[in-house]
Amino acid sequence: MSRAVLSLGSNLGDRLAHLQAAVTLLGGAVRRVSEVYETPPWGDTEQPSYLNAVVLVEDAATGPRAWLERARACEAAEGRERDPERRFGPRTLDVDVIAVWDAGGRPVTSADPELILPHPRAHLRAFVLRPWQDVEPAGELPGHGRLTDLLGAPELAADVAGVTARPDLSLESMA
């Protein structure tokens, strides 16, 4: 058994459809799906705004590496192309593995560059932390503390203010 928090983002094409495709592909592993948020581009500001969401997934047969493979399969299915010149550039679908817990509920850590756990930039990203709070109000980012504390920190205040709920949009899951 392993549990994971995955972050979904899209800023090209039919953004909601790309996020929905990820939720659909993750299928029966999806336990909870956040609201959808409109968020200003982070890290590379010359690009359209994103739709972001977070899903909580659980599956007995999926370990940390397999969550990354499932994330990559979702991106590939939505025609994700990597631009080596723009690390944080626009994309149809980005699925990041934010954190994984083992069968005993212990957080998994990894320094393998192919899969760093917890995700090394998650604590800096209101577009990850705010939707995560929807699915786990008492959630904690391993090594960084409670979501409420991270979101309340002064360094993140401007980014948190920019994360705008889109109640007109929603994601459907089997959960």
Ligand SMILES: Nc1ncnc2c1ncn2[C@@H]1O[C@H](COP(=O)(O)OP(=O)(O)OP(=O)(O)O)[C@@H](O)[C@H]1O
């Ligand atoms: N926790 C993680 N989740 C997803 N990819 C990871 C993780 N840790 C390391 N990687 C690696 O990061 C590489 C770049 O991934 P990707 O192109 O999705 O990055 P990005 O989305 O542009 O940036 P970021 O990871 O900051 O969101 C991938 O080859 C992947 O193997």
Ligand SMILES: Nc1nc2c(c(=O)[nH]1)N=C(CO)CN2
């Ligand atoms: N708002 C927002 N900004 C981003 C996002 C994202 O999902 N949302 N993903 C990125 C990829 O690294 C870079 N910047």
